[in-house]
Amino acid sequence: MTHHVKATREIPVASADLWQTVRQMTGVEDWYPGLSRESEVLEEDGTEPRRNCLMQDGGVLKERILLRDDLTRTFVYAIDSHPLPAKNVVGTIRIDDIGDGGSHVTWSANMALDLKSADQIAAMVTGMYEAGLASLEAYHRDSQVA
Template sequence: MLKQLFSAAALVALAGSPALAAEVTEATPVNAAPEKVWATIGGFCGIGTWHPAVEACALSTQGGKNIRTLSLKGGGTIVEEEVGRDDARMAYSYRILESPLPVANYVSTIQVEPSGSAGSKVTWTGSFEPKGASEAEAKAVIDGIYVKGLAAIVDKST
């Protein structure tokens, strides 16, 4: 009886919870001090100066939160809200509000950490639910964004 009750409770909990999110993480070493890398990427609208897919970034605020509107090369826009920032840890998190990307409930963090005697490691992680695409397709899109962005960070920081 107790086992059946436990099983029923577990099923109810699973049925009421959202679908498990997909996750993508990419990281790259950078031959520059963490502070130098953070100076390049740490501003919330700084992505407009280093990501090759971003034509321009416009920063605004809404309800006391930073909002960035990314104009993409070739057309399209992405609107993102900064949801967390820790300059001491050299990290910030954001979520997508509007986007043509095949994802929903997207939340991401980018962070710079010391690595080796004088270098850094940049890690970019995102979780999301696929939208209008398979999980593999959505992961491939996000992974491509991260890989190109991290390569550009290496170029800009060294």
């Protein structure tokens, strides 16, 4: 059964600045908690660029980048291999300008989950996205101070 998870956050950083961080194929480990080293980029210039992200617990996320749209500041990816009990995972990060140098960021995903563990896994992924958005904000706040 397909489940939809979503986390949102208003971040007091210009949408163009946030987008420059999110749209990159590398450097995710600089702002996303739980990744241990630089992403390995495969076929960056292909129609569906790919990257592997190594998690601190040793797990690997193998991603295909489906869309990086500079106009709408939308990043869509499929996770083809991961340690979670989920299938057909497609995530989206969208950054909307809300004026006065602020942004509304939405991180969502659709995924097939087993009914027995769906609520638990959905809550865990939502928490991961919330932590990622908080970390993205902190990364930009800290880089402005430095």
